[in-house]
Amino acid sequence: MTVTAPERAASTVPGGPSTSTSATVRGMWRGGRGMVLFGLVVIVLAALTALVTGTSTEGRRLDPADATLTGSRALAEILGRRGIRVERVSTVEDVVRLDGPGTQLLVSSTAYLGDDDITTLSRTRADRMIVGTVPGLSTLAPGITASGQASVRSREPRCDLPAAVRAGSAFTGGGALTVPARSIGCYPGADGPSLVRSFGTPTVTVVADGAFMTNQRLAEDGNAALAINLAGAKPVLIWLVPEESRAVPGAGHASAGDLVPAGVPWAVLQLGVALLVVAFWRGRRLGPVVVERMPVVVRAAETVEGRGRLYRARRARDRASATLRAASAARLAPRLGLSGDATPDEIIAATALRTGQDAGWVRSVMYGPIPADDAGLVALAGHLDTLERQVREP
Template sequence: MTLQTAERSFSVSPTARGIWRRGRAIVLVGVIVVIAAVVPVLLPSGSSGGGALLDPGDSSLVGSRALAQVLGAHGVEVQRVDDVATALAAAGPDSQFLITESALLTEQQAARIAAAPADRLIVGDVRHLDVLAGGLTAEIGGTPSRSRSPECALREATLAGDAYMGGSAFTAPAGSTGCYPSGGKPTLVRYVADGRTVTVVGDGQFMTNLRLAEDGNAALAMNLAGAKHRLIWLVPPAQSDETSEPGGSGGSGGSASEPKTIGDLIPQGVGWAVLELVIAVGLVALWRGRRLGPVVAERLPVVVRAAETVEGRGRLYRARRARDRAALALRAATIDRIAPRLGLPRTATPDEIVTAVAARTGEDPEQIRPALFGGAPADDSGLVALAGYLDTLERQVQDS
C-alpha cells in the first residue's frame, strides 16, 4: 500500500529489509540463548558418578553405568567400592576385582589385592603390573585404539568378535592367551596365576557408555566382567560421596551417609549456562544501547485533515451505538469553548454555567440545562437535534 502526499509518496507495506531490521535483535538473542543452552550439555560433566572414567555409577559418556546395569540384569552382583579395605573384605572365590585406576594404589595395597582369593580384571591403567599381574610387561609407547579383531582362541573374545581395543600392548608370560593384537603384541592378555584368573586390557574405552553399543564391545565387557557372581568394582576415593550400586546390592565404602547440599545437586553445566546468558544479555544491551540517541522530530509521511478524523470517530461511535459517549464529547467541547467567553473559570459549577448562558442568550434555563448536562439521547435523531441546539447556543454566546 502506498500513501500519496503533495510532495512525494511513501510505501507503508512491509519489506524484507524492514522486517530484518526489526527482527534481527530477536534472532541474535535466540541464537545466543540456544548456544548457551547447548554448550553446557556438550561439556563433559559427572552426572551421577563425578565424571570419573569407567565409574559404574556415572551415566556420562566416560562412565560405565550402562555396563553395570546390564551386568545386574544378568545376575552379576556389582559392588562399587572406593577403598581397598572394603574391597578385600568382600573378596571371595566367587568374586572378581575390576581395577581401572591402579595408579591410585600403593605397593602394599596392590600386594594385598594380588593375595586376595579373587580373580583380577585390570583395565586401562597398567601401573603395578609387576604385583597385580606378575610376568606381564607393558610395551613402551602407546597403541592407537580402534576396532580390532580377536585373532585368538580365548572364548570370551571370539564370541564377542571385533572390539574397540588398544591403549597399551603387552609382552605376555608363558601359558597366557593374547588377543586383539597391535603390531604383533596383544592388547588383551589372560592367564592363571596361583589359581586365580588375571586379565589385563590395555584400553577400557570399550566399557564406557559411549562405546558400549559399538561392534562387540558390550559382549566382550559382559564376558570379561561377568565371569564371576560378584564383581568388586574399585573406584578412586575422591568419588566416595556416590552411594549408588547399579546392578547389585553390595555396599560402598567411604562417607555414604553424608547429606548432600543444594550445590552438590546442581549440575556443573548450570553455572556455565548462567554465565553465558549474563554475557549475552550484556552484549545485547551494549549493542542496542549504542543505537539509542536523542529524539529526532520527523515529518509525518501523510497529513490527515481534521474533518476526516471527526468523520472517522463519528463512524466508530455509530458502529458501536455509543450515543452517550458522542453526546458527552459534544457537550464537553461546547462548554470548553463558551466558558472563557462567559468569563467563567474551568472549575465553574453546572448551575453557574447554565445561569451565565441563559443571561447571555436569553434562552430558558430549563431548556439549557438538559442540553448541556442531560442524559444520553434516545436515538440518532435525538443526537442530531442535540448537536444542532448546542451549535446554536455556541453561536449565540459568540455573537452576543
C-alpha cells in the first residue's frame, strides 16, 4: 500500500486524538524561522528580475554564427571547408565594401533596413540570393513576386537548373513565386515554384523559405547539396544579418515587445511575487511519497531490440514485414481521414493522392511481396517511413 509522509508522521497520544507533525509556513514563521522564508522570497524576486531584464538566448534564424536549430552555422562551416569565404556582415556599408564581381550577397531579412538601404543593395555588382519573400523583394529581385502560399515539405526540383537537379528533393515551399522572362523556376507547388533564378547581371536567386538551410534541416533529403550549390556559387559569400539597432524609426517594423508599455513587466513581476507568497503561506509541506519498488523494470527499447533479434534469428522476414506494414497502415488511416476498417485499395488510393507517389509503387510498399533478404527488409522500413513523413507534412 502506498502512503504519504504525513500519514507516517502522525503520532497518537495515549488517551487523545492523533496529531500531525507536518509544519505549515505560518508555524515556521512563529517558530523563529521566518528569515528562511524571507530569504527564499528574495531569491525568487531576484530570479524573476533577471528573467525580465535579461537578454533573450534564442537564436536568430539563418544566422551563420548561430548554432541553434534555426541558425545556419553548419552551412557556413561546410562552405568554409569547401573554400568559400563566408563574410557575416550586419551593415549595408560592409556589403558595399566587400562588393565585387566574385561575390554573392545573401539576404534573409530586411526587417531592420530602410528603403535607402534596400536601394543600395540592389545596386551592388554581386550576385544576389534572397531567402524568403522579404519586404523590398521587388527592388532586390525585379520581376519576382510572391504569388501564393505553399506548405513546406519535401519536394522534387522538376526543372533544369543544375544546382537543383544535382541536389534532388529538398525541404522547400513556404510560398509561390512568379517566374519572369529569362528565369527558371524549381520545386513547384500548386500556385508556382518556390525557387526562382533570374539570369542577368547580376544573377538573382530567390527561395520562398530557407528552412532547408537551417541546422535542423540541413542533413535531410538533398537540403545540404541545394544550400551549398546555391550559396557557394561564388568564391566569396557576403551574408547580411542586419542588427536590431539599425531599425529605422517610423518604418513600421516594431516588434511585439516594443509595443508593450514599460510598466507592464513590473506589474507582472509584482503579481508573480504575490502569487508565490500566497502559495507558500497557504501551502503545506509534505514529505516524500513512499512507493513500492517494482521487481523488474524493462526498457521499451530493450523489448524492441529483443523482438528484432528473435525475428532475425528465425529469419522471420514475413512476420517482421507484415508487422511494419500493418503498423504503418494503422497510423496512415486516421491521417488520411479514413476509418479503422478501411480497405487496402482505399488506403493506397488516399496515400498516392496525398503524397503524389505512383499508386503501383505505394501498393508494392504497403502490400507487396515479402522481402527476400535483410537488406530488402531495411529498405521496406525506409520506404514506409518516407510515406508516413510525406503524409504528415503535405
